[in-house]
Structures are given as structure tokens and as C-alpha cells.
Amino acid sequence: MGHNVAQKLIATHLLSGDMTAGQEIALRIDQTLTQDATGTLVMLELEALDLDRAHTEVSVQYVDHNLLQTDSKNAEDHTFLRSACHRFGLWYSKPGNGVSHPTHMQRFGIPGKTLAGSDSHTPTAGSLGMLAIGLGGLEVAMAIAGEPVYLRMPEIWGVRLTGELPAWVSAKDVILEMLRRHGVKGGVNRIIEYHGPGLAHLTAMDRHVIANMGAELGATTTVFPADDQVRDFLRAERREHDFVELLADADASYDVTDEIDLSSLEPLIALPSSPGNVVTVREVAGRQVDQVVVGSSANPGLRDFAVVAAIVSGRQAHPRVSLDINPSSRQILQDLTKMGATFTLISAGARLHQSGCMGCIGMGQAPANGRNSLRTVPRNFPGRSGTREDSVFLCSPETAAAAALTGQITDPRDLPHRLGIDYPHLELPAESSVNTAMLEPPPLARADQAELVKGANISSLPGFPPLPDRIEAPVALKVGDDVSTDEILPAGARVLPYRSNIPKLAEFTFAQIDEDYVGRAHACRGSGHIVVGGANYGQGSSREHAVIAPRYLGLRMVLAVSFARIHWQNLANFGVLALEFTDPDDYHRIEQGDVLVLDGLRHAIASGGTEITVRNTSRDQQYSTRHRLSDRQIAMLLAGGLIPWLRERKSSRSSQPPASHDVR
């Protein structure tokens, strides 16, 4: 039987395991991507691993998150990251060069390659026929060091696209339709592979939009074939030589299937505060809007800004509306400016911000409490905008532009009769303004003499002890379903600058859910503490800080109904035991403050059993739980995490040759 695109990508990079859904596989990684909010820690991990030089084909460190620089910390992180690129042989993408995902796609993406990124939207590169996976920073550090990436073989979910998008409907509406149908858990343990005749009308940048927000479905990644649209894209980027055709075999099949008739779609919008709350724009039209934000990796393409410019051309943003434009990259801003769209946007009253993630990750642009903000970004988790009681909607650029003009949620299909605006016919340049001047290449010379430049806010990684044989600790926090990494450890302008300073960062742990958690965690520092969670614990971003910070405060175990994949891996990577209830109803029997006891833990785990009994001494109950750790993860967990494990392994094999997949 033939292979689909996902299977081909996996098969050509498979180092161990077999391609049966649920089995652990090890993949060779060709490229890595780190951004600054996660990358500082990755660089400290490379330091802790004593890496000589990156072992990948391409590793790029982007600076796109911490750009506000309200004190010295951001600038010192940038200096540190640049020095780390010199030290470890990485590319450095300067502040102002743009968001990692579109920039990586434009400058480095190659069909058929694997990409590991310390950012949950890394799967975006699937738009080019790559296998691109978002991971915790430590796993990306491992990939940079030439180690494989391990994951459970996902199911392959074939989504057949037919038809063509109608006027005023665009790629964002396709992924919102997927979220409308399947919700934020629909993609868990799956790779979404789009195929079918509808693809012919979706450009590589349209696919970027769709692949990007596959992360919001919880998918492991999203893949598209590398077809003529990808060839056209690479040609426009003057990289046609990097094109490799990668198509599913004619007789390929999928584990799960779905179909979307693109011609049947209409403008959609995700209501506050989940990307899964999708309804038609028509259903909520008329609600007052105070802010419109255009940008981010979810709608990063030249087209996405140009269509907004075309719609607002010669008109003015509503007096009440702040129209915030976040160019996704320097290159796209150059093209926008060259084609006159920058002028059009400024004339219409837009606030043009520097290129980068900006408002998407709460770096500025926080709306007023309770005031509606329409955004083309991928996520509207509560508080992510920087405003505690925010009211953020996710929509297409067309819907965003309509609201900017009217000051209300407006179906863009109403613009012709309401404001006399025809659906714009965009004339985009055939070639991009390729400009690589803000990408500093890795030094050619052996780099390991270069010095790491650490500002006062950059502290080396704290060390964590091995797993104890007995845990007896209180439940310092009990939370519900779908707790996101944003809730475990907020992002935003106040917290992000401390991402390279764990002791300080830890003070913000769970701040959005329970301000007293940190105090309670400190109070039981001796015994450590436990968190009890509902289903899909740790959804959202890949930030490993959401493990390291509570771990630093003494977290020994999370007991949950189920876990989001990346967060679950991160827990293992940093030596925190993740257990799931055998009977989910047991979740309701535990209260915050209960003391839980696990005995003979090291032996139980080391001996290969997956079931572990947890006693609740406060209620005289006991619960059956299980872990899903692989042998590799068990070894890590016993050692206290991946870094101590790798250090142990390194010292035990001292003078062995590097792994065979070392391509440099």
C-alpha cells in the first residue's frame, strides 16, 4: 500500500521504532528553530550539555517575542542569544527581522526535511511539505546536539479539500472550520494531512495559515504535499533549487478522514476565550469593536496585510477603533511598502508596529477590560492579550478589516452593499524582496571559543535531584479541564523577560488561577507538592518553563485525567512524574490540600509496570493511576530529567564516536 506524505516524511527520518500509531518512534532532525522566549533556556541547556557545535543542517535562533524592551532584560537576552549563536554555530535572526514561522518558511524551509522547534506553532512549516514539530526547549536542544526526537507515532488524519474559496472567505476560515467541527482536542495525537483537488487553489502562504493553527486542534503537526504551489513559492523566494516534489502515493490511505468543500465556507470567528468557540461571523455581527489587530504567524503573508490595505484603502478606521498592524517580517514589510500598502494602511489610521509577534503574545496592544478586540492571531486564551478580562475574537484579515471600518463585528460579505467596497483583486509581486541582511550566518571557524555574554538577568539552569522512592506531599493545587500553559505560566510583557531567570520566573507560576499557589508551594518545600488536573492538562504552547518553574517550587507529580502531549513530554524531561487516573471519576474524590502518598516509586517504575497506586491519607482512599512513559523516559525520570540522564550517559560512554546522523 502506498504512503501518504506524513508517512513518507517519517519513514525517511526514522531512526527507531515502527510506524504504528501509539508506538514511540525516534526521528532524525534536519533543522531546528528557536525563538527568544524559549531560546534563552535552550542556549543555557546547550551550555549545560557542553555542546561543541550544532549537529543539524540548519539551526536558527529567532528574536521575535521579547521586543518591547521596557528595561534592560530583553536587550541583554538578545545579546546573549547572539553570542550563543556564535558559540554553538547557529544562525541569528536579529530583532526586527520578523516572526520565526514565516521567516523560516521563506528563507530556510525545504520540502522533505524535518524541523524541530521550541515553539508550538512550528508545524507551520508543514505548509512546504516538511515534518515540523513543536517541542519543549530541551528536546530542541537535544536535536541541535544531534540527538533524535522521540514521539508516539500519531494517527494520520487525511482531510480532503474540494472546491474553491468564495470571495471574502480565506484560509483562516478553513482552519476555523476545522476548529468549529473538531474543537481544541480534535487533533490530539494526530498529524493532519491535507490533500485533494481543493489544494490547487491554496498558495503555500494560505497553507501556512492552516498548518499554523493546526496547533490549536492539538495536532502533533500538519502536513501538505510539496506540489506546484510550493514550487511557485520557492521560486518567488529565489530558492527554486530547494524544491523537491513530495506527494502522497495514489493509493495512500489515512487512519482518519474528513472532507471540506471550500466553496461552502463562509466567514467564521472564534469567540472569547478559546480558538474552539467558532461560529459564523453573521451570528455575532453588530457587536461593538474597540480594537482590531492584524498580524502574527497565523496570518503572516503579504496577502493577509495587502487584503486589509485594499479594503481600508481611501477610508478611515472607525474613530473608536485602534487598528494595530504587526508586520510579520522585515521582508513582508518591505514588500508591503514597495506595493504601496504600507502607505494605504497608515493613511487609514493604522498604528504600524515593529515586525514581530507583538500583540499575539501579549507584547503590547492589550485591550481595555471587556472591550472586544478582533485579531487575526491564532489564540485567544483568557488573559493572553495582557488584559485580565479580555474579550478577544479570532478571525480572517477580511473580517478584521470590515470591523476596523465599521467599529462592529461585520460579515465582510456585507461590505459591497454596506460601504460600496468590492472584493479586492490583489496584484502581488511575483518575487519577494529577498533580504537576508538581518540573518547572521553561523561562524565558519570552530565556534567553541566564543564567549557567552550573560546579562544580570540570565541565570544558569537549576539542577534537580533524581526521582525519590517515596512521595508524600500535599495537593497544592487542583485545577479543572483544559488548563493551558498560559495559565500555568503566563506569557506577556511582565513575565516573559524572566524566561532566562528561573527563580524569578517561578514567582508567576499559576498566577492567573491562584495567586496563593506560590506561597503554598514554598510552605511545603520540604516534602515537595502535587498538582491535580482535569482533562487535557497543559494544553497550548510548548513552553517548558511551565514545568521548570513549578518544578523549581517543588512540584514532584501531576495527577490528571489526561495530558496535552508536549507538556507531558516536558514533565518527563524535567523529572516530574505525570500520572493519569485509571478511573477519571477519581478526579472528583481528591480535594486541594489532601496529602497523597506514593511508595516504592523508583522500583515500581523501573520494573516496567505502568500502574501505580496513589494513597490519599487525608481521606483514606486510594486511586489506581498509570504512566505512559517509554523506557527512555523512565530512565530520564529516574535520573531527575533529561539533562542529568544525558550527562550520566555521556560520562559512561565518554569517548564514543558521534551518532551516525551527524551531518556536519
Place this chain on the structure above:
Amino acid sequence: MGHNVAQKLIATHLLSGDMTAGQEIALRIDQTLTQDATGTLVMLELEALDLDRAHTEVSVQYVDHNLLQTDSKNAEDHTFLRSACHRFGLWYSKPGNGVSHPTHMQRFGIPGKTLAGSDSHTPTAGSLGMLAIGLGGLEVAMAIAGEPVYLRMPEIWGVRLTGELPAWVSAKDVILEMLRRHGVKGGVNRIIEYHGPGLAHLTAMDRHVIANMGAELGATTTVFPADDQVRDFLRAERREHDFVELLADADASYDVTDEIDLSSLEPLIALPSSPGNVVTVREVAGRQVDQVVVGSSANPGLRDFAVVAAIVSGRQAHPRVSLDINPSSRQILQDLTKMGATFTLISAGARLHQSGCMGCIGMGQAPANGRNSLRTVPRNFPGRSGTREDSVFLCSPETAAAAALTGQITDPRDLPHRLGIDYPHLELPAESSVNTAMLEPPPLARADQAELVKGANISSLPGFPPLPDRIEAPVALKVGDDVSTDEILPAGARVLPYRSNIPKLAEFTFAQIDEDYVGRAHACRGSGHIVVGGANYGQGSSREHAVIAPRYLGLRMVLAVSFARIHWQNLANFGVLALEFTDPDDYHRIEQGDVLVLDGLRHAIASGGTEITVRNTSRDQQYSTRHRLSDRQIAMLLAGGLIPWLRERKSSRSSQPPASHDVR
């Protein structure tokens, strides 16, 4: 004897007093300017005054300071300010429209008019032949309410300009030369008036640069004549009809004189951390530069950005250098974009930020500790950049551009032989892209029905009681000489968002000097408390928050060796008694915690005596002290401050016609 320009401006607006240096004069105010960081409080003051509608010809509320929006507070302030403009009949300049000073000059400036602004760079409008004065917010609120502005008649300092600036030297170097010669106190109690043949070569925007940084000399204001350059400027802004010629009489004279031969100037630079530390660029050339910031009201003109674009055109910023561009206004960004300079700057690697004050006031762009940042902004006070140990230099756009390319402090006159860059010949458009769409006019209808929209962070101005007849209160704090308003109430990104929330703001009072002050003030809330200060108490900015916040905590009196002028006025404005020791040595006899008693206070002050006896019951001592209040200030103080005094007056004259200078 003929009049100079300053005397003509004062004479035509003089409501009381005579034009003898040192005498109190009252001036009629035609226009006001408020920005958001000070304006929220001004609007709360208008609310407390129960103002019907602005009584000025033009009053404009700008939003240019708090643009980062890292949480809901900024956006809620913007909404509040817009509602206040509707309520009180002011113009509203939307976020993104730009910095108040160049925008006001372009859209509202009229030769011969007076302007009062709650921003210390208000004197910038002197570039058009206006008399423009920076004041505390309450005094601007009074001006909006149609009340006069009171000040001591300054000396007029005539600075004669001859010759023409050489290549690579520009207006910034003129004002840096003034600072090099006279330092940051050289202009105190003076109006600087430029005259002479050199003016013919200085455009109105060049004069804006020079007038703006007159504030750094401590000058009351700066004036230029309204001559053909001003006419040309207004013509380019399509406002030639607003031009009125205003020249000094041929036989005018000045109290103080100086002369600068423009042709003799060379590129200058102010070293960290004072605008007065001026040396030639040549003297410090070669020092490493990590950041270059272009923008702010000190170099806001199209020319200032265009010259940077021309210099970096076709080249790249040094890899280590962050080149940050802060367009001063939407209009200027439109013109820059139209002429291709935006494209050039982006291509050269610039980070293009939203239009506004931004890095100039520490709203982002903070450099790394100890790394050199070259800026075209007006001030480099320690920490103003947002970085505690910053190293900020002030220079011209030409010097900034040179450093951006070389990564070192570089005399721009070296660019021809060093990098083959000729001095650019700029082709600027003859007309500006006039665009007023982000300026919302005052409502035509009677506005006093419009509702003030107050977010959770905006609290009404607290009311303060009249001066009591007896004060018996402890000295909650004793401080030394030269305590600044920054030490009384800090600025910065952490504190600024609370400027419209006095109860919250008050928690930061004296935080830099004594963290326990607030607790002690609360503890003696019943009796109120006293602060004892040394010489020059309250030096620095005009922020009235430095009085309101401790007043809110119960401050009844400051007893000091001497006071800084604006802070002393602010104390009277908010009903706090300011007394000076007759014998400065008595300062040393009082200890923190001592209880001081003043009896028969109202009678003593109302009866016209200036000497007041203060008893120290903790030490059985007494001190002779005096106040320097005018009759007007005595009436205010007895009433509890300017606002209650004005309310009393209003109710006593209830149905009188509005003052004769009410032009609406």
C-alpha cells in the same frame, strides 16, 4: 524702546502685573496641549472643577506616551481621554497620530498665540513665534477653564545667530552648543529668543529642534520670530492663512545676550547621563555602540528621518546595532513612506516602531546595562531609558546614522572618506501629506451631557479639606538636600500607568528614599503628617503627582530649608503648607518622629504675616519659619487648594458672565 518677540507675545496677553523681571504676571492662554501621561489627571481636575466646556481657542488632548499597552490600563486611559474630550469640548488626537509637539505645530500652531501645556517640552511651539509654556497639570486645567497662567516675569535672553550650518551639522548641534556653553541651569528664569541673520537658513522644523531642547537649559521657554520660514512651513501644511508675521522691533534689546556663528559648529554629543555633558563627537569617536534610536520631539521632522534614510541607503545597520526608528507622527510617516525613505530604512535593517514618544520616555527600547545607545532624543537622565545603568548619548540624526552603520561613535564628517557616503542632498516634498483623520474635533453640540468613561484604574480626584487652624502632627519623613520629584514619586513603566489612580499611585510615594514612609503616613492618618526637607526640595519635573500622592496620604506641611519653584507652586495648588526655616540651622534640630505643632494658623496666614512659629513638642523647641505665598496663593491654601478655591469663587459669582477672553 522697541520690543523683542518675547515681550510682544507677553504684552498682548498680559492680564495683570508688569513686565519687570521677577514680578508675577498673569497671561491669557489661547491654546492648551495635554498628553496622556499628564492629561488623565488634568481631565479629572476639569471634572472636579465641574467645567462646562473648554474656554480656550484650541485645546488638544494627545495620546503619545502610554502606547505600549502591556495590560488593560493604557487602553482604558485612552477611552477615558476620548470621552473627556467629548465631555469638555477638546480635540482628541488618537493613539498613532503622533507626538504632541510636532503634531501641534503642524496642525494648530499659530504665530502670536500663547500655549500652555502639561509637558515640559511645550516650549517647542516657540519655533512658530508662539509663547509656549510647560506647566503642572492643574495650571493647564485652569487655562482650559479660562483662567490665566501666573508666572514670574523672566529675563529675555537674546541669542544672535550668524552664518550657515556646514555639511553634516544640523539644528541639534546648535542646541547642543547652547548646552555645552551654558549647562542645564543656564536658562533658568529666562526666555531664550533667537534672532539674527543665521535664522534665514533655519527652517521652522530646525527651530522646533532648538526650541524643544531649550527645556534642557531650564528656560521658561524659547521663542523665534514668525518670519518667511514660518510662512513657508504653514504653506506646506496648507495653513498659510494662519500666518501672522511677528518680528522683533529694529531697536529691540535683551536682558542677556549671546551669539553663535553657525558656520563654526561641528557635530556635538551629550555624554551620559545629562544633556549638559556636551563634547565634540570627535572626542569620543570609536566607542562601541549597541543601539541607535531616531525620533522624539527633539528631532521630529521629516528631514530628520529622511537624512538618516539617505545616509544608510543601500547599506546595512551594523550586525550588533539595533536601529530603532520612532516616527514622530502619522503625517511624517506618511510623507516618509511616500518619498521612499520608509522602504530605505527597513531595507537597512531598521526596526520601525509605532508613531509616538516611545524610547524617548522609556516606553520600550531600553538598552542593555552599560551598552552605549545613541539617540536623537532630548534627554539622557539616568534610567530614563528604562535601564537602570544605562549609557545614553544625545546627538543629531547625522551622528546617529553614522553610528548605526559603523557600530561605533563616528563623526559623520568621516563618512565620505570612510564609507564613500556624500552629504545627502534631500529632496523633501513641498507640501505635507496633510491628514487630520486621527484628530477628532470637539463636538459641536453642548458637550456637558457626554459621559466620562472611567476604567477600573481611573479614580476621581480625591477631595482635600481646607487648611486647619491647628496642625499637630509627626514628622513622618526627614530628607536631605536636592530631593527630586523622581524621588518623591517615581516615573517609569511600572508607575506611570497609575497616574490616573491616586490611591494606587500614592503607594509609590518616596519609595526610592524610604519604603516605610507610606506605612507611617497611614498610621498617623488622623492627625496628618509633616515632611522636613533640606535645600532645593522638589527639584526636577513639573509632576503635580509628587504633591497629590503624599497629600492623599495625609501630608499637611513641608518644612524645608528651601524649595524648587514648580514643586513649591504645586504644594500651594493642592493646599499643602510650605514653610522655610528662618534659620537654616534649625533643620538639624528636628528628628524624624518629632511632633510639630502650629496654632492659630488660618489667622496667621490670612492676616498677611509671613512668619509662623512652629513648636516641637517632642523636644520642647520652637522654630521661626516663613512662607512666600502671594495673596492669590494664600486664598487657595486657606480653601484647601486651587480646585476648592475656584469652586468657592464660582459659586459666589454664580451668574456672572464668562471672562472677557472666553473666545468660544
